[in-house]
Amino acid sequence: MVRDRVIALYGRFSPGGRERLQGQVLAGGGTVARDLTRRSGALVVGAQAWALVDGGALVERLAAARERGLPAYGERSFAALLADDDPRAGATAPLATALAQSGLGREDAEVLAAFDLITLARAEGGAETCRFGDPKVMRAAADLLAAGRTPGEVVRLLGEARDKAPVGRHRVVPAHAGAAALQWDDGRTTLEGQGLLPLDEDHASLDDLFEAATLAEVEGDDDRAARLYDLCARADRTDPIAPYNFGNIRLGQGAHDEAAMAYRRALARDARFAEARYNLAQALEAAGRAEAADAELSRLLELDPGHADAVFNLAQLRLKADDLTGARALFERYLALDPPDDWAATAHKAIAYCQARLPA
Structure with missing residues (x-):
């Protein structure tokens, strides 16, 4: 997808992000530039390019890409595409409906998509679509804008919520002192999941x-x-x-x-x-x-090889599964961990049982 194409890597990327993407583009036979040019084949917006939103520079680049029929990606979505994982595959909800519900405009949606906060795509027939969860993000953006936050602040706050907040059903809402919070079904927390719950x-x-x-x-x-x-x-x-x-x-x-x-x-x-x-x-x-x-248990023992109880329980599971060789090896491993006498006796009996059933 990048061979013989010029990819515009625009704005501030996450630490090391520009270098990684540039290396992948070059390895794929493409070239890179720091801004849109006439030769550009795609626009990629850095994940930390918030400062370019409020002054209009990013909006202008997105509009220019749209007018020229060039694809515009956020840093994350472009990285996914280079890994042959198209994030637009799941975008099947009507964008027009989502915009109407949130009160945002098409330009606002483009800005959110440029930071991978929502996903924009086109269905067969040309209708624009988004993911089913994107209306929630759009409503959160609208709430923050209504509370006086600038568009650049909105994408920064929503990005922080996405990156720092724990997984679950929440939405970003304005909070005191110019901050933002997560609204859950049962209360509020900070973006890190701490604090504000009544x-x-x-x-x-x-x-x-x-x-x-x-x-x-x-x-x-x-x-x-x-x-x-x-x-x-x-x-x-x-x-x-x-x-x-x-x-x-x-x-x-x-x-x-x-x-x-x-x-x-x-x-x-x-x-x-x-x-x-x-x-x-x-x-x-x-x-x-x-x-x-x-x-x-196997995963636990990779992290903590000396976890005696895990070794013993895994040995029992293997024994129940009739994996006599694996069970015997684990019981022997258990004995090497110097267990209490009564548990050691149980392990010795299990080893004898396995040996008796295994072929000579």
């Missing part, structure tokens, strides 16, 4: 809420503890401990699928959280998903 408990802080959850768990009120841990997890979307504790309660209650979801939530926040991955494997095994549990 919790439905009579506690002054997240520390108080977490303490109440812990006390409820100690007192045996598991349902209240689970609800409070869930509130903590929603209030601080960077903390892996609250969803982990929630998962532990649900695991103890036999709600294996819900527990697994909670552990995955914790791991999304901290992929090296060994306890969460170990308990995820337990929840998956209890739910009858032995292969998935095996995969999680």
Whole structure:
């Protein structure tokens, strides 16, 4: 797609982004320029080119590309295209409807698309389309504009929300002191997922809420503890401990699928959280998903080879799957970790069982 074409890499790119894209274009037989020229075959806008929005320079480039029939991409979407992954494939919602719902104009949509905040495409017949989730982004942009933010500030804030906010259903709304916040179904947080939630408990802080959850768990009120841990997890979307504790309660209650979801939530926040991955494997095994549990334990042992319990449980899974060779090797590995005598005895019995069934 770049051979014998001049690609305009316009504006400020993310760190190292310009160099990476330039190298790929050159390797593909194309050339690059820092601005649109008559020879340009495409316009690519840097992910950090916000300063070029309010003065009109970027809008002019986008209009010139449109008038000349040249494709315009954001930094991310162009990188995806070079990797043979067209982000426009999923853009099937009518753009006209999305614009009408948000109150934005076609030019506003072009600016959002230039920063990969929405995706613009054309359906068969020429009608312009976007992704089904893009109207939400457009409404957020309209809200920020109505609150007095400039178009350049809007794309910067929406980009920060996309890059820094945790995954989930939220929208960007104006906040105090010129900042922006994320509006969730159950309250507000900062772009980093911290802070602003008006919790439905009579506690002054997240520390108080977490303490109440812990006390409820100690007192045996598991349902209240689970609800409070869930509130903590929603209030601080960077903390892996609250969803982990929630998962532990649900695991103890036999709600294996819900527990697994909670552990995955914790791991999304901290992929090296060994306890969460170990308990995820337990929840998956209890739910009858032995292969998935095996995969999680194997992944855990890649990160923490000395996790004795994970070695033992994986050995048991392999034994149940009739993988006698793999089970024996794991039980031997377990013994090398110097386990307690009673567990070592169990491992020795398992090894003897495997040896007796394996061919001589």
